[in-house]
Amino acid sequence: MLLVEDEARLVESLTKGLRTADVDVTAVRTGRDGLRLALEDGFDIMVLDIGLPDQEGFTVLRKLRASGSELPVIILTARTSAEDTVRGLERGADDYMAKPFSFDELVARVRLRARARPEEEQGSAQLIRVGRCELDPIERTLACDGIDVPLSPREFQLAHLLMSRGGEVVPRADALQEVWGSAARDNVLDVYIRYLRTHVGQGAIETVRGVGYRFVG
């Protein structure tokens, strides 16, 4: 993750926290450095402050999009005005957070917005089939019995994980770590399994007591 932010204390706490959540962070404090690194294309997401010492974050965002980059961008704004938000989203931001924000929420949004990993992008329509369900990791769709199943991004991540293990048991700890990161509470998994079952059918996901869950379709 590329963090463009000039408040030293915020940078320090975010960097430390994000590393704990297994997110690699490169932090710079000016718009110029941010833009240069963003265009080098090694990043999966940029978190961009609006109030920077050399130029507005909006300017960085506009230049980035003008260069054809589709790097996902979350803007950080000290102001909560609707105008700022609209401006950011119009200039190609994918999401925004108003300061002060909760760290957990930032991590959740970073995970949600971060560009799909290359192996998913190159997957050349590699469908994952388990039982009567079929998941398309590129289009991010799931269909069971040929009927589209609408899923939230988090539900999709969980379905993807379970189905990509090809009917094997996924341990609870693995699912929590991969879908929610290390800050997850244990019971969030049960809640999402329940959501997912309402979409794909109660019998489609088996509970393996004391171990985890298995997708059988």
Ligand code: CA
């Ligand atoms: Ca600032």
